Amino acid sequence: MSPLTMNGPLVRRMLVGFLQDEIWKVGAKRAVLGLSGGIDSALVCHLAAEALGPENVHAICMPYTSSNPESEAHARLVAGASGVHFSVVPITPMVDAYFDQFPDADPMRRGNKMARERMTILFDHSALHGALVLGTSNKTELLLGYGTLYGDMASALNPIGDLYKTQVWQLSEEVGVPRPVIEKQPSADLWAGQTDEQELGFSYREVDQLLFRMVDQRATADELVAAGFRPEFISTVYQKVQNSHFKRRLPVIAKLSNRTIDRDFRYSRDWGK
Amino acid sequence: MQDCTAALIQLKPRLGQVAANLALIREQVERTIEQGAELAVLPELALTGYFLKDLAPEVALSLDSPELTSLRQLSSRISIVAGFVEVTPDFQFYNSAAWFEDGELRHLHRKVYLPTYGLFDEQRYLGRGDRFRAFDTRFGRMGLLICEDMWHLSAPYLLAMDGATTLVCLSSSPGRGVDGVELGSAAAWRTLTTATARFLTCRVLYVNRVGYEDGVGFWGGSHAVTPSGEIAGAAPEFDEALTFVRLAAADLRRERITSPLLRDENLCVTQRELERINRERSR
Numbered sequence: 001m002s003p004l005t006m007n008g009p010l011v012r013r014m015l016v017g018f019l020q021d022e023i024w025k026v027g028a029k030r031a032v033l034g035l036s037g038g039i040d041s042a043l044v045c046h047l048a049a050e051a052l053g054p055e056n057v058h059a060i061c062m063p064y065t066s067s068n069p070e071s072e073a074h075a076r077l078v079a080g081a082s083g084v085h086f087s088v089v090p091i092t093p094m095v096d097a098y099f100d101q102f103p104d105a106d107p108m109r110r111g112n113k114m115a116r117e118r119m120t121i122l123f124d125h126s127a128l129h130g131a132l133v134l135g136t137s138n139k140t141e142l143l144l145g146y147g148t149l150y151g152d153m154a155s156a157l158n159p160i161g162d163l164y165k166t167q168v169w170q171l172s173e174e175v176g177v178p179r180p181v182i183e184k185q186p187s188a189d190l191w192a193g194q195t196d197e198q199e200l201g202f203s204y205r206e207v208d209q210l211l212f213r214m215v216d217q218r219a220t221a222d223e224l225v226a227a228g229f230r231p232e233f234i235s236t237v238y239q240k241v242q243n244s245h246f247k248r249r250l251p252v253i254a255k256l257s258n259r260t261i262d263r264d265f266r267y268s269r270d271w272g273k
Numbered sequence: 274m275q276d277c278t279a280a281l282i283q284l285k286p287r288l289g290q291v292a293a294n295l296a297l298i299r300e301q302v303e304r305t306i307e308q309g310a311e312l313a314v315l316p317e318l319a320l321t322g323y324f325l326k327d328l329a330p331e332v333a334l335s336l337d338s339p340e341l342t343s344l345r346q347l348s349s350r351i352s353i354v355a356g357f358v359e360v361t362p363d364f365q366f367y368n369s370a371a372w373f374e375d376g377e378l379r380h381l382h383r384k385v386y387l388p389t390y391g392l393f394d395e396q397r398y399l400g401r402g403d404r405f406r407a408f409d410t411r412f413g414r415m416g417l418l419i420c421e422d423m424w425h426l427s428a429p430y431l432l433a434m435d436g437a438t439t440l441v442c443l444s445s446s447p448g449r450g451v452d453g454v455e456l457g458s459a460a461a462w463r464t465l466t467t468a469t470a471r472f473l474t475c476r477v478l479y480v481n482r483v484g485y486e487d488g489v490g491f492w493g494g495s496h497a498v499t500p501s502g503e504i505a506g507a508a509p510e511f512d513e514a515l516t517f518v519r520l521a522a523a524d525l526r527r528e529r530i531t532s533p534l535l536r537d538e539n540l541c542v543t544q545r546e547l548e549r550i551n552r553e554r555s556r
Binding site: 003004005006007010011013014017018021022025157265266267268269270271272273 | 285287288289290324325326327328448451452453454455456484485486487488490511
């Protein structure tokens with residue numbers, strides 16, 4: 001059995017409890033999330049429907065003109081299976097209006113802009129519905145920095161940020177995410193035929209095994225080599241984690257006073273809740 | 274020694290909301306009185322919540338504060354043990370537990386072992402207690418431990434040597450470790466409480482909180498362990514609950530006859546060897 005294999009029912013219970021407790025105690029009862037058609041948001045959608053009741057969950061699909069039509073179809077499938085409110089808000093008009101001014105923008109700029117456009121829509125719907133925005137980034141992509149800062153990485157609460165992609169697959173089976181969504185190739189869907197694993201240069205299952213040993217078990221480089229990981233692979237992944245660390249932190253504040261926010265002014269986010 | 278019905282009160286404090294938590298505690302204690310309990314045990318930091326950080330001094334209570342006075346007065350009807358942040362007259366702050374009985378403060382324990390590793394950061398914000406002392410109550414001689422205290426073998430050992438027959442452990446234990454049949458932290462705790470009870474032929478009352486703080490879920494699972502190391506009653510994991518357990522002197526008597534481990538424990542050997550070790554270490 002892989003060391004990443006989890007007690008599915010236990011994890012499900014802890015994550016459903018997390019969503020209920022953290023949402024209800026701030027006086028909210030609803031959640032909003034972007035449903036991409038991929039497995040991460042599908043899993044969060046199912047967990048939120050179970051935690052809050054599907055009538056309290058608003059899932060929004062936000063396709064761009066180049067998005068694979070299959071993505072929207074899969075998003076609909078997930079919304080149908082979980083019973084949540086579903087709407088489609090295309091982002092093509094806003095994104096194109098912006099890039100008309102910057103026609104030479106490369107795919108990375110365009111991809112980041114799309115992710116941030118979606119974020120503004122989710123937070124606007126948060127205000128519309130009195131709902132909290134749920135994050136859908138998993139631990140693998142958070143560690144590798146495979147996400148857009150203030151884009152898909154932005155949320156109020158993230159139930160799956162401590163689950164590796166491999167574990168997202170496992171838990172998705174547990175909660176009944178539709179099969180086509182579980183089985184398809186993960187993709188950021190920024191251009192036709194793009195897949196995460198092609199872009200990253202390794203498979204999720206492979207990197208999850210490495211990250212688990214490196215991060216969770218604090219294995220040394222020597223131990224990782226002895227466990228059969230190639231030194232170049234270890235160093236590539238370590239660099240990715242290190243170089244993306246800024247994405248996992250608040251902006252750096254220049255210290256002047258005796259109590260600087262987040263350094264010596266320290267309170268839990270749930271302060272008073 | 275008098276038999277007793279103890280209530281393990283597994284609740285969900287609100288972080289930094291002392292007034293709300295006091296009201297919740299009073300309400301739950303009233304319920305346990307109605308149901309015939311004579312001892313009400315509440316979790317570590319039940320009056321304040323756990324991940325306080327810089328809030329610690331803001332929610333700290335002096336022993337003569339109205340909040341603790343209110344629990345002290347309530348203890349004329351039922352013995353109460355509860356955790357809070359204590360502030361002393363010279364402004365030291367502790368993770369403390371008070372045992373109130375017959376309208377009086379019977380015992381105060383300040384957490385000695387403050388975990389400061391992994392997700393814990395207690396020693397940054399709080400002072401360390403410096404003693405483990407058993408004390409007499411209506412229900413026999415007791416020893417109080419706060420969470421991490423129990424992970425240090427010497428702590429329950431000292432309390433048992435000091436004559437405690439019941440070890441009461443107040444906890445705010447985060448749930449983590451999801452790769453096994455049982456939750457990792459829950460399994461570890463149950464191993465600890467049952468083994469400790471068996472080694473020392475003491476009862477153990479373990480009371481943990483529930484609820485989430487900043488994504489950390491406290492797992493509950495409060496339980497009572499007999500002096501033979503069996504779990505005699507347990508609350509569910511993750512949900513608020515009141516669990517009633519009967520503590521009978523006869524069970525303790527039986528176990529201490531069957532397993533006279535404490536009778537045979539040689540304090541002189543332990544003390545002599547500890548003194549030697551300490552001498553050699555400080556060379």
